[in-house]
Amino acid sequence: MEVTMDPLFLAWSYFRRRKLQQCSDICTKILQDNPYDQDSSLLISEAAWSLKTRALTEMVYIDEIEVDQEGIAEMMLDESSIAQVARPGTSLRLPGTCHGGGPTPAVRPMTQSGRPITGFVRPSTQSGRPGTMEQAIKTPRTASTARPVTASSGRFIRLGTASMLTNPEGPFINLSRLNLAKYSQKPNLSRTLFEYIFHHENDVKNALDLAAQATEHAQFKDWWWKVQLGKCYYRLGLYREAEKQFRSALNHQEMVDTYLYLAKVYQRMDQPITALSLFKQGLDHFPGEVTLLTGIARIHEEMNNISSATEYYKDVLKQDNTHVEAIACIGSNHFYTDQPEIALRFYRRLLQMGVYNCQLYNNLGLCCFYAQQYDMTLSSFERALALVANDEEQADVWYNIGHVAVGIGDLTLAYQCFKLTLAFNNDHAEAYNNLAVLELRKGHIEQSKAFLQTAASLAPHMYEPHFNLSILSEKLGDLQSSYSAAQKSEDAFPEHVDTQQLLKQLRQHFAVL
Amino acid sequence: MPEVKSIFREVLPKQGQLSMEDVPTMVLCKPKLLPLKSVTLEKLEKMQMEAQEAVKQQELAMKEQLQ
Numbered sequence: 062m063e064v065t066m067d068p069l070f071l072a073w074s075y076f077r078r079r080k081l082q083q084c085s086d087i088c089t090k091i092l093q094d095n096p097y098d099q100d101s102s103l104l105i106s107e108a109a110w111s112l113k114t115r116a117l118t119e120m121v122y123i124d125e126i127e128v129d130q131e132g133i134a135e136m137m138l139d140e141s142s143i144a145q146v147a148r149p150g151t152s153l154r155l156p157g158t159c160h161g162g163g164p165t166p167a168v169r170p171m172t173q174s175g176r177p178i179t180g181f182v183r184p185s186t187q188s189g190r191p192g193t194m195e196q197a198i199k200t201p202r203t204a205s206t207a208r209p210v211t212a213s214s215g216r217f218i219r220l221g222t223a224s225m226l227t228n229p230e231g232p233f234i235n236l237s238r239l240n241l242a243k244y245s246q247k248p249n250l251s252r253t254l255f256e257y258i259f260h261h262e263n264d265v266k267n268a269l270d271l272a273a274q275a276t277e278h279a280q281f282k283d284w285w286w287k288v289q290l291g292k293c294y295y296r297l298g299l300y301r302e303a304e305k306q307f308r309s310a311l312n313h314q315e316m317v318d319t320y321l322y323l324a325k326v327y328q329r330m331d332q333p334i335t336a337l338s339l340f341k342q343g344l345d346h347f348p349g350e351v352t353l354l355t356g357i358a359r360i361h362e363e364m365n366n367i368s369s370a371t372e373y374y375k376d377v378l379k380q381d382n383t384h385v386e387a388i389a390c391i392g393s394n395h396f397y398t399d400q401p402e403i404a405l406r407f408y409r410r411l412l413q414m415g416v417y418n419c420q421l422y423n424n425l426g427l428c429c430f431y432a433q434q435y436d437m438t439l440s441s442f443e444r445a446l447a448l449v450a451n452d453e454e455q456a457d458v459w460y461n462i463g464h465v466a467v468g469i470g471d472l473t474l475a476y477q478c479f480k481l482t483l484a485f486n487n488d489h490a491e492a493y494n495n496l497a498v499l500e501l502r503k504g505h506i507e508q509s510k511a512f513l514q515t516a517a518s519l520a521p522h523m524y525e526p527h528f529n530l531s532i533l534s535e536k537l538g539d540l541q542s543s544y545s546a547a548q549k550s551e552d553a554f555p556e557h558v559d560t561q562q563l564l565k566q567l568r569q570h571f572a573v574l
Numbered sequence: 575m576p577e578v579k580s581i582f583r584e585v586l587p588k589q590g591q592l593s594m595e596d597v598p599t600m601v602l603c604k605p606k607l608l609p610l611k612s613v614t615l616e617k618l619e620k621m622q623m624e625a626q627e628a629v630k631q632q633e634l635a636m637k638e639q640l641q
Contacts, residue, residue: 121621127614170604182609389610396607411610420608427605457608464605491603498600529600559598 081116088113111250114257122260126321153333153363166554169397180393181386236267245274269293284313300326315346324356333360351381383414401431419448423458430465456486490520524554
């Protein structure tokens with residue numbers, strides 16, 4: 062005779078093995094077999110119900126600390142920052158003010174918000190902060206630059222509807238018919254229910270209701286509910302309330318997570334210095350905590366203080382020598398400070414750790430080329446091309462191959478590579494600029510000028526197209542447009558010596574006239 | 575090897591005018607290291623892709639039902 066396993070136990074086992082769909086299916090069956098109204102089966106059905114909420118939550122769970130996206134509305138209509146014109150070195154919005162020995166844009170490319178490109182992207186690093194509304198709307202939507210969503214809740218709503226699509230019978234729990242007060246009295250059900258509402262349904266308002274009632278039931282002594290309240294307030298954009306809840310939670314119980322959430326609130330309110338001191342306070346309680354150290358390093362990096370960011374990333378690596386973000390950031394920093402050999406060692410370490418994707422092979426190829434290990438260069442790029450996931454990545458890899466071609470002097474290959482870049486990503490401003498330079502070498506002046514104008518309009522934050530346009534116009538004798546282009550180049554990169562000289566020459570010309 | 579004298583000697587003009595001209599040249603944009611993606615970001619993108627697929631398939635199914 063076949064012995065069948067207890068279904069609830071089986072479901073629990075599936076859950077632990079992260080076979081979430083099977084777990085949810087079995088729970089559904091248990092719930093159908095044990096109606097709610099019988100006392101005998103109440104415990105089992107409650108357990109199955111709670112397990113199913115957990116399984117469904119796990120399916121769409123994203124680490125809330127990492128998720129941070131600013132939409133256009135939050136960026137442009139920002140009321141939460143205290144000083145609109147902040148002093149230098151105290152704001153994340155004015156990245157150019159604090160130069161901590163980082164490389165200039167002459168060696169390290171910039172993102173749209175004027176920060177050097179980083180070695181690692183997280184959901185929050187994607188949204189650069191454009192200066193004007195027009196720029197915000199025009200921003201190309203690629204992963205490496207900026208991706209304004211109309212409002213921060215946009216992506217969450219889409220994820221929420223996605224989770225409902227998967228079960229055609231409708232949602233598992235009908236939130237509008239739920240008696241939140243009843244559930245908030247049951248501590249063993251309320252927590253899983255809260256996480257379900259918050260992560261799976263993305264219904265922050267109901268989640269907030271539940272958390273408020275539950276924290277009241279716990280007589281305002283439960284730090285967990287306070288943290289959840291803070292999370293809800295943060296999503297709703299009520300940063301001061303969120304801060305209050307997190308502070309109060311910290312008084313009850315010191316937790317690393319709470320420090321991270323609180324620091325996130327301060328960063329959103331554009332108070333990086335407060336966030337830094339909070340992280341240091343957290344490090345007193347949890348010495349050597351990797352997430353706190355990473356937080357400090359990220360803030361330094363965002364404030365364009367690359368050298369101290371690298372110091373903190375090195376501290377991170379002392380605690381955890383497999384930290385991908387720290388290795389990638391230190392590696393890219395070495396590459397852009399003219400030490401590709403050392404960068405190569407860091408990226409090779411990532412490869413040894415099992416990171417296997419297009420970006421890593423692309424970086425390895427570039428490092429190999431600039432470290433003069435030519436045998437590995439092209440095979441790395443071939444692998445990168447084999448691993449691309451979308452057209453933007455493909456474009457970036459071809460762009461970098463184009464650089465290798467320029468380096469070995471094969472200008473025909475370079476031309477083809479940049480053309481391919483544009484075929485995959487029509488908004489690739491860098492490729493337009495480089496094509497313009499190649500076109501000018503061939504003597505195609507009009508074509509070159511058109512490419513430069515396209516590049517300048519696509520990426521006004523880069524100085525190269527403006528500067529090139531200025532030189533070209535000056536050669537053609539069009540001094541007025543040369544002057545205006547040079548001024549734009551100066552805005553993008555004030556320390557650029559060649560731009561300064563060009564401007565000086567032009568001013569002399571105008572003075573003579 | 576300080577003893578060995580090279581047959582070529584460097585030439586530094588000491589007389590006459592020495593002129594140098596600094597011509598500004600066009601600049602290329604720099605090579606771009608691609609940033610690695612965090613686990614959260616990869617998961618987000620994967621979920622979004624799956625959601626788009628699901629929507630597409632549902633729409634296809636709807637169209638087929640209508641026909």
